Amino acid sequence: MSTLFGALVDDAGLFPPTSLHMDEALARHQRDLDEGNPVLTHRFLCPSSRLDTLRRAKPRPNRMGLILDTDTLPGFDDLPVDFVEVRQRPVETPPGVRVFVEVPAGTPPALPPEGAGLKVRCGGLTADAFPTVHHLGGFIQFCVENGIPFKATAGLHHAVRHFDPALGVDRHGFLNLVLAVCEAVERRDPVPVLRSTDVGQLVRLALAVPEQTAKRARELLVSYGSCSTSTPIDDLNTLGVL
DSSP states (O other), rough: OOOTTTTTEOTTTTTTTOOOHHHHHHHHEEEEHHHHHHEEEEEEEEGGGHHHHHSSSSSSSSSSEOOOOOOOOOTTTTSOOOEEEEEEOOOOOOTOOOEEOOTTTTOOOOHHHHHHHHEEEOSSSSGGOOOOHHHHHHHHHHOOOOHEEEESSSOOOSSSOEEEEETTTEEEOOOHHHHHHHHHHTTTTTTHHHHHHOOOHHHHHHHHHHOHHHHHHHEEEEEEEOOOOSSHHHHHHHHOOO
């Protein structure tokens, strides 16, 4: 497994546009866990508002990321939570649980509290939810230059940047995102790679990334959440970069 793509994809099956029922999401998550594909983190993302539902369901996940969508952070000592994602405001968490603070759309990133990381939203259900390549590139450069780990969420449905006629917008590709971090690590502008739709060029770049660059890039890009856990694997296999 390439360093670039190992443990890249968190399971966001509960979130739009898939929006699986809790039982369906957990059943799919268990199937993925049984298959053990190394592209997946096998970390189940759950909104804080649905923790009670998750506690009543089976099978429970072995790893979790908690997305704070309530006014206060609920207790989760009984659950295997690795990190908490929050919007704009930091929260106190137990030792060993990382916090990722989302950067509001269209605003420049700022240094998070000590020990915390940042989170960037790469799309959504409307065209205005998709950041420009310059905004996303600036976010990546800021994180690389300041050594800040970050997570990505929403909109990264396929490996390569492409036009979505339903929304009338270009969707960012997760392969573009990974390679853009590599470009920034090597002190190059990440924007051209974020903008590229040249599949052959992106594949060649992915296969040529030095191991040290790949390792550093993935120390910074922790993972991204995907409502599909099969499409990222299928795309990477089709492109031949695994």
